[in-house]
Structures are given as structure tokens and as C-alpha cells.
Amino acid sequence: xxxxxxxxxxxxxxxxxxxxxxxxxxxxxxxxxxxxxxxxxxxxxxxxxxxxxxxxxxxxxxxxxxxxxxxxxxxxxxxxxxxxxxxxxxxxxxxxxxxxxxxxxxxxxxxxxxxxxxxxxxxxxxxxxxxxxxxxxxxxxxxxxxxxxxxxxxxxxxxxxxxxxxxxxxxxxxxxxxxxxxxxxxxxxxxxxxxxxxxxxxxxxxxxxxxxxxxxxxxxxxxxxxxxxxxxxxxxxxxxxxxxxxxxxxxxxxxxxxxxxxxxxxxxxxx
Numbered sequence: 001x002x003x004x005x006x007x008x009x010x011x012x013x014x015x016x017x018x019x020x021x022x023x024x025x026x027x028x029x030x031x032x033x034x035x036x037x038x039x040x041x042x043x044x045x046x047x048x049x050x051x052x053x054x055x056x057x058x059x060x061x062x063x064x065x066x067x068x069x070x071x072x073x074x075x076x077x078x079x080x081x082x083x084x085x086x087x088x089x090x091x092x093x094x095x096x097x098x099x100x101x102x103x104x105x106x107x108x109x110x111x112x113x114x115x116x117x118x119x120x121x122x123x124x125x126x127x128x129x130x131x132x133x134x135x136x137x138x139x140x141x142x143x144x145x146x147x148x149x150x151x152x153x154x155x156x157x158x159x160x161x162x163x164x165x166x167x168x169x170x171x172x173x174x175x176x177x178x179x180x181x182x183x184x185x186x187x188x189x190x191x192x193x194x195x196x197x198x199x200x201x202x203x204x205x206x207x208x209x210x211x212x213x214x215x216x217x218x219x220x221x222x223x224x225x226x227x228x229x230x231x232x233x234x235x236x237x238x239x240x241x242x243x244x245x246x247x248x249x250x251x252x253x254x255x256x257x258x259x260x261x262x263x264x265x266x267x268x269x270x271x
Contacts, residue, residue, distance in 0.1 A: 009049055012058035013042070018233035019111060020062055025241040026106055026256070027070070029221065029263035035235050037073075041066040056120065063107070063121045070103075098135050100124075102259065105136035109255035110244070137254075145169040146192035146261050149185060151209055152225075153177040153201030161195060164253045170261065179204035179212070186213045193260055194222045221260035 020041065025034030045052045045065055053061045100122065107118045115133075119126040148165050150172055152158040158175045165172050173189035176182035178200050194213065196206040210222050226232060227246040232239050242260045244252055 009045060009052055013045070013052075013062055016059040016062055017042075018230045019059065020066055021233045021235055022229065022243050023063070023106055023111055024066065025243075026110060026259050027103065029241055029260075031239050031241050034241065037066065037070065038235070040069050044069060057117075060113070060117050060120055063111075063113075064123070067103070067121050067123070097139050098132070101132050101136035101139060102262070104129055104132035105255050106259060108133050109249070109251040110259075112252075145171075147171050147173045147190060148193045148195055148257070149173050149182070149189065149191040149213075150175045151177075151182045151194065151196035151200065151206050153197065153199075157197075161253065164250055165195070165257060168254055168257055170257065176209075177201045179206075179209035182206075182209040183212060183216075186217055191217075192220060193257070194220070195257065196222060196224055198224060198226045221263050223256050223260050 017038070021035055021038050023034075024037045025031050028034045028037065041062065045062075051065050051068070053064060056064065103122065104118055107113045107121060108115070113121065115126050115129050118129040118133075122129060124132075145168075148170050150158060150161055150165070152161060152175060158177075162172045162175065170193075173191050174185045176185045179202075182196075194210055196210050198206045200206055200209070206224065210224075214220070214222070221242060222240060223242040223244060224232065224240045225244045225246060225248065229243050229245045232243055242256050244256050
């Protein structure tokens with residue numbers, strides 16, 4: 001790849017690519033669709049390195065290129081042949097939202113860009129970026145609510161997560177500290193979304209627990225919490241669409257829950 005200031009574009013993109021995958025997956029609600037957009041971004045840069053603005057930080061430049069592609073695609077939630085009904089319901093919800101609000105909210109809360117950087121990425125004024133974020137909070141809370149199953153072994157963190165979820169208008173159906181407890185809870189309660197830590201109290205795996213739950217109860221959105229997000233954002237094999245980094249902020253959790261619930265069609269009820 002072309003050299004920029006003595007460092008290749010590939011070397012600049014490599015460290016920040018996992019976070020573009022996270023963002024793209026959250027926007028589309030799918031690992032495959034999100035990764036396809038990330039791949040299209042890389043292909044665009046390879047074919048024309050001028051699309052990667054070397055005057056910006058590598059992360060801002062990469063996300064800006066992505067947004068050029070995302071905008072020209074019509075911000076589409078394209079079907080990959082699975083969960084067509086879920087996606088059609090997501091489309092129905094999408095038309096009710098102010099354009100670009102989900103993007104601005106994710107960029108600010110989950111990816112932690114400054115408002116100025118968001119404006120640069122989305123190619124809008126900073127005042128407009130701020131307004132989009134404000135609108136996003138209101139709209140995402142107003143249009144949908146649902147039932148959340150939490151898998152978390154630390155009591156204080158679990159209480160914190162419960163509080164955040166409840167403040168968004170969702171109902172927590174229960175909290176499990178181990179894989180076996182999570183499986184039992186899933187048998188007893190109906191749920192629309194799973195919020196899970198990776199490492200549980202008895203050294204069992206939150207990922208294993210979630211996989212077994214989904215095998216039995218069907219596919220639905222899952223948010224994983226981990227101190228090492230890069231390990232689950234490689235683009236290799238099955239990986240989560242929604243991921244929160246530890247330590248997390250209240251805004252990150254609320255944004256991720258709202259985005260994930262957006263795709264939980266069974267939980268999309270008018271309030």
C-alpha cells in the first residue's frame with residue numbers, strides 16, 4: 001500500500017480496524033453485514049488511497065471513508081438470507097427515526113469520538129452532530145422496549161446494569177452468575193436481548209452460555225462485555241455484533257442496549 005509520512009496506509013489502518021468492525025456490526029445488527037461494509041471500506045482505500053485522508057488521525061480517516069460508503073448505500077440494512085422478518089421489522093422502525101441519529105450516537109458513546117470528530121466523519125457541522133446525538137437518545141427510548149436477560153457474576157456490576165436497562169424502559173427478567181444459572185433462567189423467562197460478561201464466577205464462559213441459550217431458544221441480539229474487545233473483533237469466525245469494552249460508561253451501555261434492541265423485533269412494541 002501507499003506510504004503516508006513514512007508509514008504505510010495498511011500499518012495505520014491495522015490497529016483501528018477492529019473498532020470499525022464493532023461500529024459497522026452495531027449499525028447493521030450483524031457480524032456478516034458489518035464486516036462486509038468494513039471490507040468494502042478497505043477495498044475503496046486500496047483502489048484509491050486519496051480516500052484515506054492523511055491529515056486526519058488514522059481512526060477518524062478510516063471511519064470517514066466508511067461513512068462515505070455507508071451514506072451512498074442508503075444506510076441499508078441488507079438481508080443476508082437469514083432473519084428476513086427481523087430485518088423487515090427493523091426497516092419499519094428505521095423509517096421512524098431521524099436520519100443519521102443512530103450513527104451519531106454510536107460514534108459518540110460506543111466509539112467515544114468527540115463531537116468535532118463525529119462532524120468530520122459524517123461531514124456535517126459540529127452543531128448538527130450534537131443535535132443528532134440528542135435526538136437519538138430520545139427516539140431510541142421512545143420507539144421500543146423489551147425484556148433483557150443479564151449474565152454477570154459481579155453483584156455490583158449486575159445491579160448497575162439492571163439500573164441502566166430499567167432507565168431505558170426495558171424490563172430485566174433476571175440475572176445469572178454462572179452458565180448453568182443462565183441456562184435455567186432462559187428456560188423460565190421470555191427474553192428479547194441478552195447482556196453478558198465473558199468470564200463468569202465459576203470460570204465458565206459467558207460466550208458458551210449464550211451459544212447454548214440461542215441454540216435452544218432461537219436467535220436474538222446479544223451484547224457482550226469484555227476487557228479485551230480486540231480479541232472478538234478479528235473478523236475470523238463467529239463473533240458478536242454488539243460489544244462493550246471494560247471499563248464501560250453508562251452512555252456506552254445505554255447506547256448498545258438501544259441499538260441491539262432496535263434489532264430485537266419481538267421486543268419492538270409501542271410505548
